[in-house]
Amino acid sequence: MANKSDRKDRKPLKLKTGSFDRNAAMARMGVMAGASFAGHTLGNMFRSKEGKERRNREFYVKQAQFLADELGQLKGSVMKVGQMLSVYGQYFMPPEAIEVLRSLQDDSPPVAWGELQPVVAERLGKKRLAELEIDPEPMAAASLGQVHRATRKSDGLELCVKIQYPRLADAIDSDIRTLTQIVRLARLVPKGMELNAIMEEVREMIYREVDYDRELRMTREFSTRLEGDDRYVVPQVFPEYSTETVLVTSYEAAHHVQSETVQNLDQPRRDALGKSALDLFFREFFVWGIVQTDPHFGNYKIRLRDEGPDQMVLLDFGATREFAPRFLGSYYDVVTGAFEKDAKRLIDGAIGINLLRRDSPQHVFDAFAKVGMLMIEPFSDDAPDELTTPDGAYRWGESDLPFRVSRAVSDAAISRWFRIPPREIVFLHRRMGGVFVLLAVLDAEIDARDMLASYLYRETEVDPERAG
Template sequence: MARDSDSGRKKPLKLKTGSFDRNAAMARMGMVAGAQFAGHTLGNLFRSKEDKERRNRDFYIKQAQFLADELGQLKGSVMKVGQMLSVYGQYFMPPEAIEVLRSLQDDSPPVAWEDLEPVVVQRLGSKRLAEIDIDPEPLAAASLGQVHRATRKSDGMQLCVKIQYPKLADAIDSDIRTLTQIVRLARLAPKGVELSSIMEEVREMIYREVDYDRELRMTREFSERLADDPRFVVPQVFPEYSTETVLVTSFEQAHHVQSDTVQNLSQVRRDRLGAQALELFFREFFVWGIVQTDPHFGNYKVRVNDDGNDQMVLLDFGATREFAPRFLGSYYDVVTGAFERDAKRLIDGAIGINLLRRDSPQHVFDAFAKVGMLMIEPFSDDAPAPLTNAEGAYRWGDSDLPFRVSRAVSDAAISRWFRIPPREIVFLHRRLGGVFVLLAVLDAEVDSRDMLASYLYRARDAEQST
């Protein structure tokens, strides 16, 4: 894991781990959310349509902000659920609420060391613990755990110790049940949405992320797959110091993508980093079928080297997903159809992954194909002139593609024909969107048409040969 010297310190938080404390806090959240909705409904009784719409927007922002503030104090699975809702919620929640929930990123106040030290002592045992010296000041704090730097006494090797918050796994099921009711009381999910099934998928995702044995395996998997590619650095894992709630890896020095050090790199070096990030995603999806789906910038840092061959340091593989061949085949059809301007193949692929209904009217298919072909713009040979440089490379930092895609979907008035996508698509697009944002933050200029083509057709050839 890596440390970013640009990050600031935050006051430690006293973690609410006891069932009474957590249940009391969440009960209060439900009462307040319900009372706010009742007051809002009463206040709207005699208002005009325009006033109601304005007050509704303000209400959703207020409710989501209240939820985000309270979840940030509780940490654990409820905070992670809030983050996941910002991913799933884009398909059914008010955009005002989504913007607030997106603020629930993994940069919250750390938990006091006095609450975490007993976990480490219990899990590692006194003999193993005596071999390392852990700094009580955390490097990073997230919703499910936090990271501390450590030194192995025998040789001075620098380590990172990732510690899961106490009793977190025990509270996941009850937290999700309670939070489902709170979201309903806050009216952040409209009637007709199968919130329970969505929360069940979120529950499965959280259980995957608190499985440190699996994360250790995935970290080792990526390390082995990228061992011969010097452009990427994956931390070494130390099973002898790791348990189901403690994960120890090597400390890898690197800079945050938004740091001055990275932002001040030359255009050529930033372009190279952007191409690396894009190719890594293509390799994960089209070749391996294994994707790290968490796009948080803390998981993709940069090691700036004197020779100009900068490396991407890859961290945190808890959100890694494996994709089934059937899903991959249909999704290849979606991308290939968009890439080749083949509307029928694109639509057949979308139906195959349950993104579109087969009984949709033709205008919905046409509109969906138009949106799909718009999304492929960075990889096309006819991108708008202002968005390409003299060599034809796409200028990611100047692109407003996400806004144009969102507007195209809205203008087509086809949202009622879309399904809430299956979790594979939700989390795949979460990572893909993160790659796009990363390239924009790097202000990279990358001609990636040939890159995408090579991976698309490699995947197609591999599928045909099986």
């Protein structure tokens, strides 16, 4: 979610929640996207090959920017689809378009309190609402809702009130059908791409994120599982103020990871926070099989303490996913194969999670194994000398590993043999990448080989208990 300080000069939106307003706006998007492509195609008829390639790149940026601007005004599920396309699209969309759509992740203007106050009054009831003093200026705003700080009048307790935008859930199905056509008209996906299947997965994800009852349960689940570990803080939930579309939790004061306060911490404290972030991810995946898959820095804030370890304040569990034991077993083989430099185990695991086709030629298997072993570099015993400290810690802030992995895939010419991964992998890698970026932002120096090994070689690889 975009935070309060980032939006001081941004004009609040008037929500287009009525069916007429939304349908008219989306029809306009479709007409303009189609007309833009027709003009682009006509212009390319008279350009050289180099000119066409340059103009194609410019066209993708223009189309994606148009889509991002329009979705940002509409809010709701259409904007969330744009965000998710930036996650899925890395496997099939032009890089220029991905960069623009990624702007939707963090850059969401708020909705005016005058638009939401009557909605909150109706959802909570006048008696409950009267017990709270709600700040009309939102703390954070996103595509599906926004968060306001509040005080309980009876005891001064500070709270956070998460409000889902009105009539949002009712529009999800029609929004996705219409946006699927617009994305096709804008030519942002390759011809022949099975876009409907991707959109269906996005649809299921959005329904999960607008289920505030489930988010309340998942918040409680993480709180219970992390109870007693003072490295982490999970907000308390207040069911008496919560409904299907309003979620109230305790307010937890903390710093943004990119704040000057956190960036100026000494190396040992930053390293400890990095270890906490990495250990949490490993525990979620290898032990619980339950992963909070949204890596937005606003969901992982830092509370500094004079005594005891600094803490990670964990927020927003709407994107929590549960992973099936069969998937976990195959992915475990991928990671263990890379860790042990066992190419056969790595490849068998990749086939098991549908990353590779079993009928791929041997050179594809060899190249994929090489890439997999490169990806585990921070946990290996042979990382480049320039990326390790004298005592063997990996220097996350200095690493260009994502670039080298991307280049290795391109150089091996194996991309066409990859399948578009199933949603489990897409959202798992989304969170994994977020952890790696967090460690880089902290400029952490960590020897995490033993930490990963402790999870790979546990007696019980997957916790049989599952959240409800």
